[in-house]
Amino acid sequence: MKWTEKSKENLAGYLFILPNVLGFAFFILLPLLFSLFLVFTEWDYLKGIGGITFTGFANIERALQDEMIYKSLKNNLIFSVVSVPAAMLIGLLFASALNKFVYMKSLIRTLIFLPYMSSLVAIAVVWRVMYNSSEGPINAFLRSIGIDSPPGWLASPDWALAAIIIMTVWTYIGYAMVLYLAGLQGISKDLYEAADIDGASGRQRLLSITVPLLKPTSFLIMVTLVIASFQVFAQVQVMTNGGPMHSTSVLALYIYTQAFEFRDMSYGATISWVLFLVIFAVTMIQWRTQKKWQNQF
Template structure:
């Protein structure tokens, strides 16, 4: 009886999991394995596949464009991740206090997260317009002449970073807000008894008790920043002079414009290795994060 019941439950479990396993195999596992094999080949989707071994990886080391987009990606991550974490944390702290309209502000800050990147890019392109954009008009009120944001090799990347940070701010803010609401008010009451100011409570109570939340947000933010593509593609298409081109954008060009599928696959696995190393370092440092 028990054996038949176990067999029946096991059969139903397999049947219920089967659609998901089929989807995972066809749309995740197979592409991962296929792209890994392609990274050792030369294929333009028209001619037969040629095995080239490690040639694609060797070529990446001498590809000046890849080196440039690699450092552009580092620049994007190094600026956008800390900026996003700091701003979202302070917004979460501000919304955690007893102010009116908290639900409205939470929804307003989260709205860009669920908005289409196409719509966001169009709005921000108008804001950055050097002639009639809102940003340069605002700067002109203070006697400052605004630059040509998206056509300047200096200001194009900061403009893309600002847009990306603004769009993802609400997600990190809600994660921090959930972490803040899990902190017992007893800690703050004890700090007030000891005469702690609001800054002392933030520094010695809030920040240490949010270390695990901050760790999660940091890991996710770094992974997302290294995979940025839509903002670059829609706002600047990697220009001017590849000043905003990042690894995923260059990968897209090689795969779907130059049809160098093997080279693009090799680039994808280099990106995977970079993200993996950074994530492992963050997990290795997690012990220190959790020691506060």
């Protein structure tokens, strides 16, 4: 066989991507297919592969009747619906402010983005201390301004999920701000100058110029944050472990509990596919609705 120059180039290209393809196959594709196989089995993983027993659709039927899945899914939906818009709005406001002349802009941008880059476990531990109902600084501040009975936060079924949402929004803001800053720098200043000549207020410029031209950026931020919000785990596991009274239980934590605490790996895999289908459906809905008013996609 005669090797042409093009064949050599193709071979070199395939060899360059081979490590990545092998890594994807062994660490993503094969575990994904194996988890799908486990949905139709019962696996005592302490016995190895020999502990697998085929059970058909038993795990799926169990999942359809499991009230904890519906409660966890409800908490996931509340978490996503509240945290994503809040992070996007606050991130946009910070980006708009930093896009103008601000003293020590780089330092401020870094400080706002730092929580997103930090360890979620470490952040969750700090916030758990801050939320302490009797000695935490948050309730101490609330008492200092005249609130005699501040919320119990992580100890209260009514406030625990809200407390985790507040902490998560705080970490998401930096991510949204950085992407919005990149989008704002792509908007021509001539548009704002023309709006100033026409006498437009700051609010009118924001709603008529900034927001419409940032639609591609907003779409990217929304999709990525929605996916991240449905995969929330570390902060819930560290701060409440799903309590009190399952008020902060989410699907990712329920998967962990079933698979590694109760050692029911097959049912854990079943719930993980439920989570996948939910994320996939939400993402498709977002994509379809965006196409109606956005020409870039």
